[in-house]
Amino acid sequence: MSVRIAPSVLSADFAALGDAVRLVTGAGADWIHVDVMDGRFVPNITIGIPVVAALARVSALPLDVHLMIVEPDRYVDAFVGAGAASVSVHVEATPHLHRVIHRIKEQGAQAGAAINPATPLVALEEIAPELDIVLLMSVNPGFGGQTFIEGTPDRLRRLRDLLDRRGSAALVVLDGGVDEQRAEAVVESGADVLVAGAAIFAAANPAAALRAIRAAGERGWTRRPAR
Ligand code: DX5
Ligand code: ZN
16 A cells, blocks of 8 residues: 545535546546535535535545534534545544544444644544544645645654554544645655645646656655554
8 A cells, every 4th residue: 555645626616526526536546535614613614415425426436524614523424424435523623522433433434533733633642543544734724725834744753653652553644735745755754645635626737736746655655664
């Protein structure tokens, strides 16, 4: 296994999401990342349950749903029912992370905890062994096309240490501001899955951009320390 690429359709043309999914599928994407925002946890409103269901009808790839919403426990069943293969909820969004993570698993999806740039990694300490995914934000969530936060590779290394120490097999998904220039270093630092929105969908040639991000990520993968 090598690095996985998860294009975020947040930066795609919402009037042609099916075309966007087909394009990145043909270019070798591994997952489709779906950014759900509620205008409360983050200052933007995007995709909801019916759109996830529509994407599930056209996508042969797993839908990786990133919930940037308050009270995620109210909605995880519906998102899994709509076809999410994985659901990540923010550690900042619920006082009952353990319950929500287990609910996602009971519903038959992979369960992830997402964490904002300023939240101490220790928030993952107890739940780490039970996670399928840790989604580390490398921007403040809410919008596509933001600038990568510079301290992220160091944070990735510390996250890796935490997961190893806690015996967690969770995949590390890195989300925000990832492009071809960043991909190698973040994979070397511990990212297993690269989310990329603007770097793919705002590129003149999205398929070529995806392949370039993958090639850079694969170079980083070969330089990862053995675990
Ligand atoms: C930000 C979202 C990200 C974002 C990634 O709130 O969670 O998934 O869409 O897009 P880029 O790659 O444009 O930062
Ligand atoms: Zn996201």
